[in-house]
Amino acid sequence: MNARTLDTEAYFIEREPYYEPTGDEVAVFEAAYRNKLPVLLKGPTGCGKTRFMEYMAWRLKRPLITVSCHDDLTASDLVGRFLVKGGETTWVDGPLTRAVRTGAICYLDEIVEARKDTMVVIHPLADDRRTLPMEKLGLLVEADDRFCLAVSYNPGYQSVLKDLKQSTRQRFVALEFSYPSPELERKIVVTEAGVDAATAEKLVKFAHMTRNLKGSGLEEGASTRLLVHAGKLIAAGIAPITACRTAIAEAITDDAEMLAAVQELSSSLF
Amino acid sequence: MNARTLDTEAYFIEREPYYEPTGDEVAVFEAAYRNKLPVLLKGPTGCGKTRFMEYMAWRLKRPLITVSCHDDLTASDLVGRFLVKGGETTWVDGPLTRAVRTGAICYLDEIVEARKDTMVVIHPLADDRRTLPMEKLGLLVEADDRFCLAVSYNPGYQSVLKDLKQSTRQRFVALEFSYPSPELERKIVVTEAGVDAATAEKLVKFAHMTRNLKGSGLEEGASTRLLVHAGKLIAAGIAPITACRTAIAEAITDDAEMLAAVQELSSSLF
Amino acid sequence: MNARTLDTEAYFIEREPYYEPTGDEVAVFEAAYRNKLPVLLKGPTGCGKTRFMEYMAWRLKRPLITVSCHDDLTASDLVGRFLVKGGETTWVDGPLTRAVRTGAICYLDEIVEARKDTMVVIHPLADDRRTLPMEKLGLLVEADDRFCLAVSYNPGYQSVLKDLKQSTRQRFVALEFSYPSPELERKIVVTEAGVDAATAEKLVKFAHMTRNLKGSGLEEGASTRLLVHAGKLIAAGIAPITACRTAIAEAITDDAEMLAAVQELSSSLF
Amino acid sequence: MNARTLDTEAYFIEREPYYEPTGDEVAVFEAAYRNKLPVLLKGPTGCGKTRFMEYMAWRLKRPLITVSCHDDLTASDLVGRFLVKGGETTWVDGPLTRAVRTGAICYLDEIVEARKDTMVVIHPLADDRRTLPMEKLGLLVEADDRFCLAVSYNPGYQSVLKDLKQSTRQRFVALEFSYPSPELERKIVVTEAGVDAATAEKLVKFAHMTRNLKGSGLEEGASTRLLVHAGKLIAAGIAPITACRTAIAEAITDDAEMLAAVQELSSSLF
Amino acid sequence: MNARTLDTEAYFIEREPYYEPTGDEVAVFEAAYRNKLPVLLKGPTGCGKTRFMEYMAWRLKRPLITVSCHDDLTASDLVGRFLVKGGETTWVDGPLTRAVRTGAICYLDEIVEARKDTMVVIHPLADDRRTLPMEKLGLLVEADDRFCLAVSYNPGYQSVLKDLKQSTRQRFVALEFSYPSPELERKIVVTEAGVDAATAEKLVKFAHMTRNLKGSGLEEGASTRLLVHAGKLIAAGIAPITACRTAIAEAITDDAEMLAAVQELSSSLF
């Protein structure tokens, strides 16, 4: 077992993560960071938002504290709570508070999934007040100068119920992410999955075919991550068509007709 | 780390906040304050309601206690609760109670987002009784003469479910806020973002274009705050068109067509 | 700070409240009180139901315990609950129980807003049993002979979900409240706001104009309370048209067209 | 203050309640009681179901424990729960358990309002098992031979959501209650309100007029209880028309047209 | 008071229950029991499912632990929970765990009423694993060889929301129950209610008439249990027509027209 305590030392990214920029996102993030503006990352699943955050944390030499948001994530989960130990009540900081105090980057992944009180607790941190009210402690914490707030969400999923209110989103500098260019994606698959360039090229072509089906029966096309999965299976000796079926086709849809159509596409390539 | 305890000393605004009045709002707020009438601020996000409250708190020399309301904010969060410490139960005042006792200004931001019991707890404070019943303590607290209650909300967002009941709203003097005039907004962008007047003028023009699109595909136009964000990115060396895209366009919409239309507007300006 | 403990001494109304009767409501309330019948007050917001209760409490020389009802008000909030203090569990009476035991008037404001269990807990108090079962204590408390139960609600707001069941309402003597007559309302505005009779007359005329708009775009007309607010702002030096806009028009509606129409009405008067 | 502890002595009805039988309901209830069959009372509000239970309890010389059911009434509220006192956990029987153990009559008023788990907890008590499983105590209690379960509901109110399941209702002997005959109702009003026979006759006529309006704008006609209320106000010197308006008309409807129609009816009588 | 502790001794059925088989249900249940297959009983209310379980428990000489399922029944209610007593936390087995450990028959009555987590907790008990995971204790309990799981539900009541998932139902051997044959039902009524054969015959005829009305205004016909109720009232001296009305007609419907129709049927018989 390998456990790291949550003092922020453990949250520094020690090795440069493998990240290939797709535009001016690094410069904009840095300018926002220097101006103490919070950042919003938008884009589909598996296109590299998390990797980008790891890269920026390494580049800015700040610890990265990531919180995956969900329906039951409350403000207390972020800010902290009292725990009773041996009859004594002691306060335990939540991940957001640790980031605010120590000047870390706090990354709230899929922010719209969180409960509404979570949105509101970040409001005073996401404007020029940069303060975190901790009602239960009776404290108003001013963020460390090096603190940075980043959030992400996937606009393709938003429903009426799960919407980012204008009063929330109009506090952020927003960066849109998308799939990498074919050349870049090929390079990523070769590097990460350990397959040859020809196989990587076919996988990228296959991915593009699925992405063109988005909206015509597919909720979402294959992400770069799935190409890496398929590549790894191929590298491990699995037949390419089986690898495409199990790592890509079955992972993106359950529809029998769509599965048959997608399988035909991969048969035409391999 | 920089933590201020919640004794109200910490809530005094020490330096005059930068606020440019847009009408008679300062005089009306002062008259309401002198007559012990509560105040309701209405208006879109990012148009300066929070800054106005900071300005009035500084002007009236009263501490300002701000509570961002949300779905899970209960009356107890405002009034206070018992906490168990070392086997002993001790009472901890909530932010509203602290304001009531010490004569501070309590500002409930986006009041309609709060739970219904929150609305009701302010009723006896918002008429000529000016009392706060603290059922759990067995106390009926009369508000300090200098106490002031202010609430805000954005009428543009109201749904049937989240409505301010007549029995609540007919207790307040109501002030409507809107975007500043072009000259005033230009002045604000120059002062806050540190860009030259020409750039500020273009940003203000761009903002007006987006505000005209409200209702035709945009939920809300760009706020003054976003202009300041874009200005800061430009001052940090980011190309104006990129700054407009990431600080303004992407922050107000996810719609691909609308983003393209908005980008064309900024291209025509920069 | 000025806190009164909740022993019922503090709930006696010491000075005669300013109340102008509008019909036989005082006689009917007294007859119901003498016959130990509970009373239901119906009527729009701000028309004087709370003031009437203060007046009757003063007249009958009984303490008045008011509870503003809301979505999260439970039977326990009314009856009482166990609190843990220093390892010991002690019972704390709720406001209804205090009224039942000491012979006070318990006034449940906007009863339909409360949770359903609240309705049911008052049933045995609101018929000839006049008992309060306190399940958690194992007690059945007979009400003091001087105890009186009064509840209010605004029929204009009722939805299907928030209805007073026949099994509840057929326990009460019901009094309907409405706005005072013009002469009476003028007198109230002069007395409470400190403006001259001419200004008060114009304000009352303005109120009647808004009340006629009820149902044609206005949810509710201006209450007497709002006239007093506007009068106080005028007495503090605010221009009458500004006072009417901020204290009355903006307080009753957010609709831009309706606001314009209402402003024209006030311009024609002042 | 006058509190009776919940040992069942306090639940014996000491004086014969005033009850006028309307059919064979007394004989059927007694036969069901002797055969240990549970009883279901059906009928509109205020027609005497509660009084009948008091009468039968007096007649059968058994204590009567009444529970008004509501949305938040859980099985634990009926069966009992653990309370922590001074660090020790002690069990406190709920009202149903007390009745089961001591052979009292347990009357669950408006049973369909209770939560579904409440229904189920009475199932093994309402068939020939006559047992109460107390899971939390690890006990299976056999009901005392003198125990009797009675429940009531108003079929006129039932919605799809609040339905008595066949698996519940097919355990009971069911008695339907309705308003008393005119002669009987007149006698009740004279006896209970202390008015003369002529006034009582007019009140009963008035009640019948309202009952004929049921379904044509009135949810429910005036109950016998409301006639007694009006009679008491008249006996206290209130004008009959005012008494009919406040004790009857306003208590059964909020609809302005219906109120006018009902007032015309009372004007034609008094 | 007569309380039996929940050690399983108390759950043995000591006397042979009166049960009349209607087909091969006894043989199938025994074969399923010997093969350690769980059993599902389907059928309308009051047709003898509970009695059958008592009979099989007596026949197989195993204790019978019955749990009536409902909306708020959680997995913890079945498996067990920690209770705090005198500062110490002790584990208390739930009824399912007791049955699993001691080899009893656990009968979950109206299983579809339970919460979904209850369904899932029985899955590993209802296939060839026959294990009960007790996450909170850190134990995986293998069922005693004599343990048997039986569940029941009434297919006539199922809604979309309350459905037995295929992944649950495809674990059980299923037995369908229905009303007994006329001869058998007559015998049951004579034996249980103590009426003569002629009366029993009329009651059975009456029951069949109501069962034919199922779907034409009646949700469910009269169960055998209701015939026994009516028989008992008749044996206690209540007139047969009154007995049919209160024990049968009023117990199965509230509809006035249907009640009249059903009463005519009984008048034609008695």
Add this chain to the structure above:
Amino acid sequence: MNARTLDTEAYFIEREPYYEPTGDEVAVFEAAYRNKLPVLLKGPTGCGKTRFMEYMAWRLKRPLITVSCHDDLTASDLVGRFLVKGGETTWVDGPLTRAVRTGAICYLDEIVEARKDTMVVIHPLADDRRTLPMEKLGLLVEADDRFCLAVSYNPGYQSVLKDLKQSTRQRFVALEFSYPSPELERKIVVTEAGVDAATAEKLVKFAHMTRNLKGSGLEEGASTRLLVHAGKLIAAGIAPITACRTAIAEAITDDAEMLAAVQELSSSLF
């Protein structure tokens, strides 16, 4: 009673489970396991997904920790929680944490039934981070190299509300399961139920008839498990037609017409 403590020794599969492969599923699972990719099993109930997991756990010589997911399964149920014992608070690892620490296979059965926070807690375990954040402990646990995450669901059941989000499913290698081929299924029934080949063949034919009815009135066809049940009843002496009715037909449907049709099918075979 036979309880195994939850140290992972107890979770090793000691004997080779009886599993008949249907395709390349064993090779793909092994390749995914070696590449540390999580696996998703899709398919109808009772077709062998659980058995496959037992087989792979035996083959890979890793402990298998299975969690049946349901509506109330929270992240804490998987990760662990604090328990208070004798005044001391101690942490107890949940099943997922035990698997992560000790390098076991964690199998989340019917993952879409779990609450949304459960989905999110597995995200950082299901990509190349392979970490489990334990917020309440202040620990970030890196998974043991031998840890493997597997989840299952039945695509046939998915509703809009219970959907596997693309951001979740695009992390897994997906394997589709279906019913075994006729020869294979016959072999399984003979081996597991102990019937002769002729009976097994008829049962398999019967199963195929029901599977063809899927979508034409049957929600799902008979699973292999049900064939084994019927075979066991037949081996215990129950008539084949009765065995088919109780073990298969009644287990898959409640519809009277469908039951009759299915019974005709079995009559034609036996």
